Amino acid sequence: MTDEHPHRPRLAPLPEDGWDPSARELLAPIPRDADGRLPHVFTTLVRHPGLFRHFLPFGTHLLRHGRLAGRTRELLILRTARNTRAAYEWGRHVPLARAAGVTDEEIRRVGAGPDAPGWTPADALLLRAADELHREARLSAATWSALAADHDEAQLIEITMLVGQYHMVAFFLNSAGTPLEPGFTTEALPAATGTADDDA
Structure with a gap:
């Protein structure tokens, strides 16, 4: 997978x-964030207001009202951010x-994948999924x-939809060059080892 990302946003936050x-x-x-500003992902996506209006409720439901435990959700999102090299997604979700x-040691271990020593069987299963x-x-x-x-x-459905949602968001963030606040x-993205392709 290429590590090429735009040095400047192709679509700047509005x-x-x-x-x-x-x-x-x-x-x-x-x-808003602690500095009073909104995250760049939203102020960039709002450039397409019609899409944004329908995107936000779905993403909000998965993140705040879903059926998955918070730890489960965030492990799936972090591994997806790692797999897609989505630095913005990783930085916001750490x-x-x-x-x-999720402990700092576990966050570092996400980059090494499901076969890294130290995971419980349940956590390794989530990363493998x-x-x-x-x-x-x-x-x-x-x-x-x-x-x-x-x-x-419902949770099985949500696992697949959550990973799909964060792939879609990563495609947008990486392509638009959305800058991390x-x-x-x-919160650096782990080095390019232990990718999904490497684990195959």
Whole structure:
């Protein structure tokens, strides 16, 4: 997988003094960061207000109202960010993963993949699921069966949709060159080892 990313945004975040009434309406419900600004992913996506209006409820549901435990959700997202080399996605979700109970040592280990020593079988299974969806666009029979032992039907659906959602967002972020906000830049994406393709 190429590591090439634009050095400057191809689509710059829309500055607040450039928001029209529609943008202000769409961005109003989104929580601001500690510096009072909105995350760049939203102020860039709002350049397509019609799409943004429908995208936001789905993403918000998965992130805040989904059926998966927070730790499960964030491990899947971090591994997906790692697999897609989405530095913005990684940087924004490391603090969320910590808040959901993922330790700093586990966050570092996400880059090494599901076969790295130290994972519980349940956590390794989640990373393997993210890798299979990234590599094959489907879960293997063995992984589906193992997940089904601890997750109901709605959660199984949500696992696949969550990984798919964050692939889609990564495609946008990487292609648009969306810059990570300064307060998050210390959360470096793991080095290019232990990728889903390497684990195959």
